[in-house]
Amino acid sequence: xxxxxxxxxxxxxxxxxxxxxxxxxxxxxxxxxxxxxxxxxxxxxxxxxxxxxxxxxxxxxxxxxxxxxxxxxxxxxxxxxxxxxxxxxxxxxxxxxxxxxxxxxxxxxxxxxxxxxxxxxxxxxxxxxxxxxxxxxxxxxxxxxxxxxxxxxxxxxxxxxxxxxxxxxxxxxxxxxxxxxxxxxxxxxxxxxxxxxxxxxxxxxxxxxxxxxxxxxxxxxxxxxxx
Numbered sequence: 731x732x733x734x735x736x737x738x739x740x741x742x743x744x745x746x747x748x749x750x751x752x753x754x755x756x757x758x759x760x761x762x763x764x765x766x767x768x769x770x771x772x773x774x775x776x777x778x779x780x781x782x783x784x785x786x787x788x789x790x791x792x793x794x795x796x797x798x799x800x801x802x803x804x805x806x807x808x809x810x811x812x813x814x815x816x817x818x819x820x821x822x823x824x825x826x827x828x829x830x831x832x833x834x835x836x837x838x839x840x841x842x843x844x845x846x847x848x849x850x851x852x853x854x855x856x857x858x859x860x861x862x863x864x865x866x867x868x869x870x871x872x873x874x875x876x877x878x879x880x881x882x883x884x885x886x887x888x889x890x891x892x893x894x895x896x897x898x899x900x901x902x903x904x905x906x907x908x909x910x911x912x913x914x915x916x917x918x919x920x921x922x923x924x925x926x927x928x929x930x931x932x933x934x935x936x937x938x939x940x941x942x943x944x945x946x947x948x949x950x951x952x953x954x955x956x957x
Contacts, residue, residue: 735835739848742855743834746827746862753824812867817874822866825873829865834858889914890922890941894954902926902933907948910939924949 735744812822837857838848848854895912902908902925910924926933927942927950938957943950 739838739851739854740835742851743831743838743858746831746834750824750827750831753820753827757820812863812870817870821873822870825869826862826866828862829869830858830862833861833865887944890920890949891943892941894938894940895922895924895951897924897933897935897937897939899935901935902937902939902951904929904931908933908935910949910951912941922949923947924951926950927952 734740834854837854841854842848890912893912893914895910898909898911898921900908902910904926907923907925910922911919912922913919922941924933924939924941925948931953933939933951933953938954939951940954941949942952
């Protein structure tokens with residue numbers, strides 16, 4: 731049976747499910763060393779998804795209805811429909827891979843039962859992609875109601891400068907950032923990579939710090955003198 735799952739007609743769908751296991755393993759390993767793979771990916775990505783979700787909500791509030799919500803960019807609307815910005819990107823990727831892989835395997839099994847042979851992987855991939863998108867949309871919204879998520883208002887990373895936070899995982903050194911946690915003006919918790927702004931400084935877990943500047947996805951921090 732394991733061999734059959736990796737036969738040509740089923741290979742892309744089985745590979746997608748294997749991808750879920752790989753992502754879960756990497757997330758577990760990153761947690762062991764004091765980081766969050768999901769948080770690192772979200773910090774490295776542009777704020778496009780969150781801004782899109784925020785833009786949809788703002789349009790809806792201003793125009794007072796569904797027409798207003800989709801009066802902006804159709805690309806933003808598509809991202810929001812797919813639940814981007816509601817949950818971490820890796821969660822959405824896992825949901826899509828689960829939906830894609832599951833839909834493909836079920837479809838190929840059904841075609842084999844009805845027609846005596848599975849579809850070409852290229853043909854089967856089309857409904858599987860649709861299934862993955864629907865799975866990501868609906869499960870993403872459900873998961874977004876359960877786990878902490880970003881505020882729907884657009885948050886500029888520049889607003890983090892000057893904010894106090896705490897090192898939450900690992901020891902932050904120059905060139906070896908660790909995870910820090912801070913709360914924005916909306917009361918939403920954010921996780922960032924942080925490293926000391928001063929040469930020779932080290933900040934262990936629980937150290938209160940202040941964001942001095944941002945360098946790409948990494949925050950440069952100093953020890954909070956008031957703590």
